[in-house]
Amino acid sequence: MSDIRKIVAIMFTDIVGYTKLMGIDEQKTLKLLDENKNIHQSIIGRHSGMCIKEMGDGMLASFDTASDAVTAAIEIQKECTCIK
Amino acid sequence: MLSLLQSKYKKNVHVLNEYQLRIGIHIGEVIFRDNDVLGDGVNIASRIQSITDPGAIFISEAVYQNVSNKKQIKTSYNKEVQLKNVIGPVKIYKVLIDPNNNDNLIKANKSLSRNALLFFLLFTAIAVFFMQIISSVQEEKYNMKSSSIISARAFLDVYPNPVSTILTISIGVKSITIQRPVIKILDLNGVVMYSSEFAPIQQAFLNTIDVSRLKNAEYIVQLFDGSKYLEKISFLKK
Numbered sequence A: 001m002s003d004i005r006k007i008v009a010i011m012f013t014d015i016v017g018y019t020k021l022m023g024i025d026e027q028k029t030l031k032l033l034d035e036n037k038n039i040h041q042s043i044i045g046r047h048s049g050m051c052i053k054e055m056g057d058g059m060l061a062s063f064d065t066a067s068d069a070v071t072a073a074i075e076i077q078k079e080c081t082c083i084k
Numbered sequence B: 001m002l003s004l005l006q007s008k009y010k011k012n013v014h015v016l017n018e019y020q021l022r023i024g025i026h027i028g029e030v031i032f033r034d035n036d037v038l039g040d041g042v043n044i045a046s047r048i049q050s051i052t053d054p055g056a057i058f059i060s061e062a063v064y065q066n067v068s069n070k071k072q073i074k075t076s077y078n079k080e081v082q083l084k085n086v087i088g089p090v091k092i093y094k095v096l097i098d099p100n101n102n103d104n105l106i107k108a109n110k111s112l113s114r115n116a117l118l119f120f121l122l123f124t125a126i127a128v129f130f131m132q133i134i135s136s137v138q139e140e141k142y143n144m145k146s147s148s149i150i151s152a153r154a155f156l157d158v159y160p161n162p163v164s165t166i167l168t169i170s171i172g173v174k175s176i177t178i179q180r181p182v183i184k185i186l187d188l189n190g191v192v193m194y195s196s197e198f199a200p201i202q203q204a205f206l207n208t209i210d211v212s213r214l215k216n217a218e219y220i221v222q223l224f225d226g227s228k229y230l231e232k233i234s235f236l237k238k
Helices: A018-024 A026-046 A066-083 B002-011 B040-050 B061-067 B102-110 B114-152
Strands: A004-015 A050-055 A058-063 B021-033 B036-038 B057-060 B075-081 B090-095 B154-159 B166-173 B181-187 B192-197 B204-210 B218-225 B228-236
Touching: A004 A018, A004 A026, A004 A066, A004 B040, A018 A026, A026 A050, A026 A058, A026 A066, A050 B036, A058 A066, A058 B040, A066 B021, A066 B057, A066 B061, A066 B090, B021 B040, B021 B061, B040 B057, B040 B090, B057 B061, B061 B090, B154 B218, B154 B228, B181 B204
Parallel strands: B021 B057
Antiparallel strands: A004 A058, A004 B021, A050 A058, B021 B036, B057 B090, B075 B090, B154 B166, B166 B204, B181 B192, B181 B218, B218 B228
16 A cells, blocks of 8 residues: 555535536537546646546546635636636 | 646536536545545545535645645635544635636635734724824813804804894804893994893894994804803904
């Protein structure tokens, strides 16, 4: 076992009404998931974060500092407003 | 590579109009094991995310304490919640995504840093202190003034002005009674041209005097209570 204990900033994100969107238009929602993932990965990477897990519509990432996590979150929200 | 990804997702706009994210952030000790992350810190972050408003970013108090001194990050206190399987209530703060937005600005003002809040309180205290001093000074002034005019709350008026024949003298009193009202008309050399005593005045008084015999000049009407001078007013005889 290689357990590493660390103090990190943990960020959880998910898409509101993901299952409902799937019900409305599966193809579009899958496309949206891809875009969403791309946004997350690029922005999280830019703020020295780490994508740990993907859970369907959600994402779990860790950051070394709280400000990195919050700044990345703001950028992700702004970017997803642009997609809309 | 990153720029390639960015350009890719920027091309695929307008997929679904309802697309909104919820983001929750917490900071704490976690355990990294086999490309996974475990621990209470992860659970709290997950719970915070589950109560976040659509399109919003909610952070725990621990995160807030770390970012509250960062100028570029604006937050507002949101609520205190009891999260499932988490001991004790957790204070939740909301990150303002667009602080230039008016609505957000109001909230940002609410979440001023402690220093700013202290400053504000200090300023308010000083302002209140000075206002009290000013008002007490004004009160004193008023008291002095009112005590000096307390005997002179009689308002003397004459009309028409200029006058040729009949001069009307009007006296109004407030809160006092003029026990022995005496009206005198003097010329500018101080020679008394007319003097008469009237019945006590409690509210208002009107009297007419024929001044047609006076020479054309300026005159002064004086009002006394007995021998005590109250008011004066001048008029022109034409």
